[in-house]
Amino acid sequence: MYHRFVAAQVRKAFAEITAGNWEAMVEGMAPTFTYRFYGDHALSGERHTHEALRRWWQRAFRLLPDTQFTVDEILISGWPWNTRVATAVTVDCGLADGTRYQNVVNQFLRMRWGKITEVRTLEDTAVLQATLDRLAAAGYSEAHAAPITDLVPTA
Template structure:
C-alpha cells in the first residue's frame, strides 16, 4: 500500500510541474538534499539549496515554457525512512522560440519520511543540447549560461 501511495504522489508531482507549478516540487525537498541534472549545459549541474533549485526551475521554464511530462513508469522500493523511486518519463516541450521537442527522462529519487533527499535526472543530453544550442544562436543567450549550482 505504501508503495502505491508514493507512486501516486510522484505522478501528482509531475502533473503539478506540467501545470507550471514547480514550486510544489521544491516544497517537497528535505532541508538537506542533492538535486543533480546530468550534462554539461545550462540545465546541468548539482544543487543543494531551495534557492538554487528555484532559480534552476525558473531558467527551465524561461527556456522551455510549455513542458508536459507523461509518466510511463514509477517503481518504488523501501520504506518511509529510506524510499527509492525510479521513473521513466516522456517530456513534451514547447520551446521559447516556438518550436517543439520530445525527450526521454529517467529520474531516480530517494525519500526519507516523505521528503526528497536526492534526485538524479538523466535525459538524452544530445537532444537537449541540440535545442539549447539552437536557442543560443537565435537570440536566447541563457541557453548557453553556466549551470546553476550552489
C-alpha cells in the same frame, strides 16, 4: 499500499509541474538534499539549496515553457525511512523558435519520511544540447549560460 501512495504522489508532483507549479516540488525537498542533472549545459549541475533549485526551475521554464511531463513508469522500493523511486517520463514542449522539444527523462530519487533527499536526472543530453544550441542561435543567450549551482551565480 505504501508504494501505491508514493507512486500517486510522484504522478501528482509531475502533474503540478506540468501545470506550472514547480514550487510544490521544491517544497517536497528535505532540508538537506542533492539535486543533480547530468550533462554539461545550462540545465546541468548540482544543487543543495531550495533557493538554487528555484532558480533552476525558473530557468528551465524560461527555456522550455509550458513543458508537458507524462509519467510512463514508476518503480518504488523501500519503506518510509529509505524509499527509492525510479521514473521514466516523456517531456514535450513547443519552443520560442517554433520547434518542439521532446525527450525522455529518467529520474532516480531517494526519500526519507516523505521528503526527497536526492534526485539524479538523466536525459538524452544530445537531444537537449541540440535544443539549447538552437535556442542560443535564436537569441536566447541563457541557453548557453553556466549551470545553476549553489556556488555559481546565474547570468
